[in-house]
Amino acid sequence: MVHTCVVAGCRNRRTPGTTLSFYRFPRDSERKQRWIAAVNREGWVPNDGSRLCSTHFISEMKEPGALEILDKQEARVEAANALLFLQGQGRSAADDPRQEERPGEREREDLVEDSASSSLSTDEDDDDKEPLNNCKRGKFAQASDVPVNFDDTLKALKKENQFLKESVEKMSLSENSLRNDAEKVKFYTGLPNYFVLETVMWLLAPHMDGMKNVKLSKFQQLLLTLMRLRLDLRNQDLAYRFGAKVGTVTRTVHRMVNIMSSTLVPTAVFWPSRAELRKNLPASLRASHPDCAVIIDCFTVPFEEEQPQGGLSGPHGVGSSCNTLKYLIGVAPQGVVTFVSRGVMGNVSDKSLAEGCGFLCKLLPGDVVLATRNLDIGESVAARGALFKIAGACQEEGCGRSEGSPPPDTASETTSVQRHVERVISMVKRRYAMLTGPVESPFTSASERTSTLSTFDKIVQVACALNNLCISAAPLE
Incomplete structure (x- = not known):
């Protein structure tokens, strides 16, 4: 708090770094009147904030002994306040900065200025000294009665630090x-x-x-x-x-x-041997399709409508108005992905997709390729010596094309195979949400100059590989 000397014509102020001392008016009425008379201001009455600076007192007041006593008393007050604060008695004051400043300032002024007044007076020196000493003894004794246990404080801080780290x-x-x-x-x-x-x-x-x-x-x-x-x-x-x-x-x-x-x-994504396939063939296919090598289907992923220049070039079929990528996926009867093609534009035929992605090269003579719907690849599969069948449907001899709807006794088989494939595809998409699209433009261009695969093609393959590392949740029973 900044104080100004009340003596007429004096402009001394209490500011940081000043060597001047500022004193409160005495409580004793007789001495207080003498101070008021010395101020020499007609009709003026002091209040709690009125102060006199040390320049208006006799030279005895500035002796080193008096100032040294004041410094020591101020240091003791500050030390006592610090100890009280560490003991938690200053928390209520810490919530309000104004409350923290005023009591400390007031206490310090009372102690210092009363001490100065008692040291500098002559008539009533004995009367003021005793209350001051009693006050000091009471405050300092109270502070020293409650010792600070720094070991407990350190343990509490370490425990809190460990909790925050965890x-x-x-x-x-x-x-x-x-x-x-x-x-x-x-x-x-x-x-x-x-x-x-x-x-x-x-x-x-x-x-x-x-x-x-x-x-x-x-x-x-x-x-x-x-x-x-x-x-x-x-x-x-x-x-x-x-x-x-x-x-x-x-x-x-x-x-x-x-x-x-x-x-x-x-x-993780590989075509198993015929012996491995037959060894692990589920019981539901053992009687009807013992030579089943793979169950296939197609799925699509939407991409951003605006394609960058050079995106999906060459085999991906630029120029198409379709805004989806089409993939051929092969699932082993056990429920793992054994083949996934690169992506093509959604309007590309199933036959063109199967012939251009390398799927047919995986087939061996006598293999059965099972599907839940007609993918128009029967002739291409037959050219490899394999057989394309739609689960539960009647097959026309040699053509691999279905005629009519499945008979009632095979309807349950068709439903089982269809759900099996759909579960595997949906599982991969659910597990890796990026496959639900829409595909961002930077992922649709070829990732390397020497590769026909886009970055998103690789992402689809990686997602299938990661899915195969998980316990299959779609076994064909």
């Missing part, structure tokens, strides 16, 4: 936060548990050594990419979550998709 760890996306939380792993990655995630990391880590100038760890790069596929989060969102730039997120996703496409897909 809370932050649970909210973070780190290896430790996912290690013992299968639900969290499943939510962010689509994989069933941390062991599968760790296995994927082990397979990909050797191929990630060449990725330079990336501030994210290998685990963070994999987790970021899986979250992009699983939750279809935008790059800006992932940049906020991982504390990286949007450009870093974009490059990381493309690089990781390429690595997983070349490393993980060949490992």
Whole structure:
């Protein structure tokens, strides 16, 4: 608080750094009147804020001994206030800055100025000294009676610090936060548990050594990419979550998709041998289709209507007005994906898609290709020595084309196979929301000059590979 000397003509003010002292008017009425007379202001009456500066007192008041006593008393008051605050008695004052300042300031002024008045007076020196000493003894004794236990305070702070660390760890996306939380792993990655995630990391880590100038760890790069596929989060969102730039997120996703496409897909999406297929053939197909090699169907994914120049070029069929990508997927009777084609424009025929994606090369003479509807590929399959059948429908000899609707005794078989394929396709899309579309333009162009696959084609294949690593939830019983 800033005080101004009340003596007429004096402009001294109490400001930080000043060497002047400012004194409150005495409580004793007789001495107070002498001070008022010395101020020499006609009709003036002091109030609680009235002060006199030290320049208007006799030289004895400025002796080093008196000032030294005042300094010591001020230091003691400050030390006592600090101890009281540490003991928690200053919390109520801390809530209101004004309340914290005024009581401390008032107490300090009372103690210092009363001490100054008692030290500088002559007639009533003994009367003022005793109350001051009693006041000091009471306040300091109260502060010293309650010792500060710094060991307990330190233990409490350490415990609080550990709790905060654990809370932050649970909210973070780190290896430790996912290690013992299968639900969290499943939510962010689509994989069933941390062991599968760790296995994927082990397979990909050797191929990630060449990725330079990336501030994210290998685990963070994999987790970021899986979250992009699983939750279809935008790059800006992932940049906020991982504390990286949007450009870093974009490059990381493309690089990781390429690595997983070349490393993980060949490992998890493959055409099983005929012996393996027959060994694991479900009982529901053993009697009706013992040579079933694959169950096929097509699915589509919408993409952004405005295509960039050069997007979906060549085999993808630029110039079409259709705004969907079409994929041929092959599912083993056991419920795992064994084949997935590249994407073509949605108006491309099934026959052109099957003949151009390499599916027919997988077939062996005598294999049975099962479908739930006519995909118009019977002749192409027959040319490979295999047989195309629509589950439950009558087959015309040699042509592989269905005639009429399925008879009543095979209707249940058709329904079972159809649901089986639909469950696998919907499972992949549910597990990785990015496959539901719409596909963003940067993902529809070829990822490499030497490849006919777009980045999104690789994403579809990677999603199928990751789905195969999970326990099949769509077995054909």
